[in-house]
Amino acid sequence: MSDTSSLDALIQALRRLPGVGIKSAQRMAFHMLQHDREGAEMLSRALHEASNSIRHCERCHTFTEAAICEVCSDPGRDMSRLCVVETPADQSAMERTGAFKGLYFVLMGRLSPLDGVGPRDIGVKKLIERATDGMVQEVILATSFTAEGEATAYAIGEALRPRGIQVTRLARGVPVGSELEFVDLGTIAHALADRR
Amino acid sequence: MSDTSSLDALIQALRRLPGVGIKSAQRMAFHMLQHDREGAEMLSRALHEASNSIRHCERCHTFTEAAICEVCSDPGRDMSRLCVVETPADQSAMERTGAFKGLYFVLMGRLSPLDGVGPRDIGVKKLIERATDGMVQEVILATSFTAEGEATAYAIGEALRPRGIQVTRLARGVPVGSELEFVDLGTIAHALADRR
Ligand SMILES: [Zn+2]
Ligand SMILES: [Zn+2]
Numbered sequence: 001m002s003d004t005s006s007l008d009a010l011i012q013a014l015r016r017l018p019g020v021g022i023k024s025a026q027r028m029a030f031h032m033l034q035h036d037r038e039g040a041e042m043l044s045r046a047l048h049e050a051s052n053s054i055r056h057c058e059r060c061h062t063f064t065e066a067a068i069c070e071v072c073s074d075p076g077r078d079m080s081r082l083c084v085v086e087t088p089a090d091q092s093a094m095e096r097t098g099a100f101k102g103l104y105f106v107l108m109g110r111l112s113p114l115d116g117v118g119p120r121d122i123g124v125k126k127l128i129e130r131a132t133d134g135m136v137q138e139v140i141l142a143t144s145f146t147a148e149g150e151a152t153a154y155a156i157g158e159a160l161r162p163r164g165i166q167v168t169r170l171a172r173g174v175p176v177g178s179e180l181e182f183v184d185l186g187t188i189a190h191a192l193a194d195r196r
Numbered sequence: 197m198s199d200t201s202s203l204d205a206l207i208q209a210l211r212r213l214p215g216v217g218i219k220s221a222q223r224m225a226f227h228m229l230q231h232d233r234e235g236a237e238m239l240s241r242a243l244h245e246a247s248n249s250i251r252h253c254e255r256c257h258t259f260t261e262a263a264i265c266e267v268c269s270d271p272g273r274d275m276s277r278l279c280v281v282e283t284p285a286d287q288s289a290m291e292r293t294g295a296f297k298g299l300y301f302v303l304m305g306r307l308s309p310l311d312g313v314g315p316r317d318i319g320v321k322k323l324i325e326r327a328t329d330g331m332v333q334e335v336i337l338a339t340s341f342t343a344e345g346e347a348t349a350y351a352i353g354e355a356l357r358p359r360g361i362q363v364t365r366l367a368r369g370v371p372v373g374s375e376l377e378f379v380d381l382g383t384i385a386h387a388l389a390d391r392r
Contacts, residue, residue: 003262004284006246013242016235017210018227019220026285029246031214033259034304037247039212044243046209047228050202051236054229063229066199088203089222108230 061123062088062106071104078102080137084156086110086144105130110143110152124159131165138166145172257319258284258302267300274298276333282306282340301326306339306348320355327361334362341368
């Protein structure tokens, strides 16, 4: 119906969001127009502002509004340790543990040959430059424990070790609070192999 | 992190969308900023435009950019039949069947006492006015075949029948193309009761 072209345009635009199909897009458009126009305007402004102000930190590649992000600018961090994560959300999880005081490099992805994501797309060259600044002594690989995350960790390790940098990987193991009975067998086998 | 306040604002705004929790909102924000800034700008504009141009048709209450929607303005429609649906998506489904040539009334919801949605919220008074315009002879209730949709159909039927309007309901039955073996028993029982 041509008298609802702005509604049709909204439904199409919502489908650009990951995981949103035609049914969800219709439901979202309906909800926002019927019950939450304030939310629609808020989201409209937030998208425009983030899209125009968010860029990548020159040192760690994470999202930031400044040239260098707050973590990289913090003189209290341990500059000898560099933790490699896939996404800002992973970095955030690591920060919330309070257990890491070093710096980060955020890949903004992981190797995925099937999807055409190669070493260049995740900034491996930039990571090598960053890790060979003379201050970094240990690179801790905190990519996912999935096939792609493991492949990413392997490729980075292969690139860094010949340059004399100590490369470590997060331990695999049984999640804290889990009963062994309910943990998958692969995890138990890894926990056994990595036992301390 | 204060240097990512526009990212935080975007994540919070995405949570206003129905069915989007904190994890989905983070994933959506990440995806749009990392891979699809054009989509972010497109969605920003679409939200603003739809929010400012979409209103309700004065006759049938559906979404439209004009005072009276295209269906209600079409002189070729059968003005003696009025089909009551819950949402514009339901109206759309009905239109796609090509089996109905009458007019619509879109409730923009359904009775849901537990959520505080009463007859006033779904415009029952407006529907009564619409159905008693002297042209409408039959009101076809095409609300959902759920507890709330049935309650809505019942309430509307009770309000219209004393006013001398013929009120009918879509038939319940076995979906076309289904094998009986895989149809739920309640549906089979209804199909038996409503047999022709
Ligand atoms: Zn940084
Ligand atoms: Zn209308």
